[in-house]
Amino acid sequence: xxxxxSLISAASLxxxxxxxxxxxxxxxKLGVVHARYAAPSIDTAQHLAWRESLRxxxxxxxxxxxxxxxxxxxxxxxxxxxxxxxxxxxxxxLAVLFMAAVALCLEWRRRIQYLRxxxxxxxxxxxxxxxxxxxxxxxxFRPSLPALLLNAPNGYSLNLASDSAKAAALYTAxxxxxxxxxxxxxx
Numbered sequence: 301x302x303x304x305x306s307l308i309s310a311a312s313l314x315x316x317x318x319x320x321x322x323x324x325x326x327x328x329k330l331g332v333v334h335a336r337y338a339a340p341s342i343d344t345a346q347h348l349a350w351r352e353s354l355r356x357x358x359x360x361x362x363x364x365x366x367x368x369x370x371x372x373x374x375x376x377x378x379x380x381x382x383x384x385x386x387x388x389x390x391x392x393x394l395a396v397l398f399m400a401a402v403a404l405c406l407e408w409r410r411r412i413q414y415l416r417x418x419x420x421x422x423x424x425x426x427x428x429x430x431x432x433x434x435x436x437x438x439x440x441f442r443p444s445l446p447a448l449l450l451n452a453p454n455g456y457s458l459n460l461a462s463d464s465a466k467a468a469a470l471y472t473a474x475x476x477x478x479x480x481x482x483x484x485x486x487x
Contacts, residue, residue, distance in 0.1 A: 309485040317478050321475075324471055325366045329359050337351060347424050350418055350420075354418075360406075361407065375396055436450070438455075438458065440457045445462075448462040
């Protein structure tokens with residue numbers, strides 16, 4: 301019937317949404333891992349250790365988010381399969397709390413490691429000439445400059461013409477379309 305088809309479509313779109321969110325977090329992690337940056341000429345080793353620690357911490361946060369996102373549908377399926385049993389609901393709730401506590405402890409340990417290195421690292425002045433003129437805005441569109449963040453005399457400017465910004469806009473548009481389709485089929 302039409303209602304069964306609507307339920308199947310909503311379930312399929314929900315699964316597609318979870319996969320899409322997983323792909324998005326994986327893209328963020330790849331961006332973090334493959335990010336390029338300039339190193340200072342003074343205290344280079346200390347600065348590189350800080351950047352490596354920041355990269356590891358950011359990648360771990362992406363992994364923990366992906367794990368939490370993957371665990372939600374599994375727990376929901378288990379709860380719906382054993383909804384009649386009060387003991388199984390309690391056991392599942394305790395298992396979820398235990399998994400969340402372990403993930404929180406791991407994240408906290410990784411955060412403390414990063415902050416320990418960040419406290420030892422002195423701020424460095426990078427020898428980079430400004431990419432933009434004095435009157436640069438916070439957001440710009442410069443197709444001739446491929447970087448996401450451009451150095452301006454008064455700070456940084458977000459370049460919406462960069463490949464990273466285009467990929468993020470395309471991903472966000474796809475997520476919005478998927479969300480709209482899910483809202484339409486679930487009602």
